[in-house]
Amino acid sequence: MLYLFIVIFIFIAIFISFSHVFSSESRSIPYVSKETLLLLLLIYSTLLLSFGLLYTVLHIEGHPVLLERGELISGSYFSIFFRSVYFSAITILTVGYGDITPIGIGRAIAMTEALIGFVMPAAFVVRVVLHMDGRER
Numbered sequence: 395m396l397y398l399f400i401v402i403f404i405f406i407a408i409f410i411s412f413s414h415v416f417s418s419e420s421r422s423i424p425y426v427s428k429e430t431l432l433l434l435l436l437i438y439s440t441l442l443l444s445f446g447l448l449y450t451v452l453h454i455e456g457h458p459v460l461l462e463r464g465e466l467i468s469g470s471y472f473s474i475f476f477r478s479v480y481f482s483a484i485t486i487l488t489v490g491y492g493d494i495t496p497i498g499i500g501r502a503i504a505m506t507e508a509l510i511g512f513v514m515p516a517a518f519v520v521r522v523v524l525h526m527d528g529r530e531r
Contacts, residue, residue: 404451434514438486438487442483442487443482445503449481449503458497460500462493477494481494482507485508486508487511
């Protein structure tokens, strides 16, 4: 039951992080600034940790989602969590080394994560351009 709450919390964190990109509220900070870069870094960090925790929870609950060198990831909780976060980072940053591969429902989760990682920079660029265009008028 605790894992269900963790999974729900993960989805809420992902939704909130992703919604900051498309937020239409005007802010007093400029879009091209250290604050914007920090916001992007925090959003990416939240997303990759959230997806890493999701892979970990699914694995611990008996739904294997990741293979390393053709075998299920194993070890202590922290070892599984570290490998899951590593896989999440290389997936969201669209690097994809191939040393850890998703299986089962992990494939759908990895595709979603890769899509988010691919769209995030474009969304920030569009947001900055639209904001700068609006300030010139």
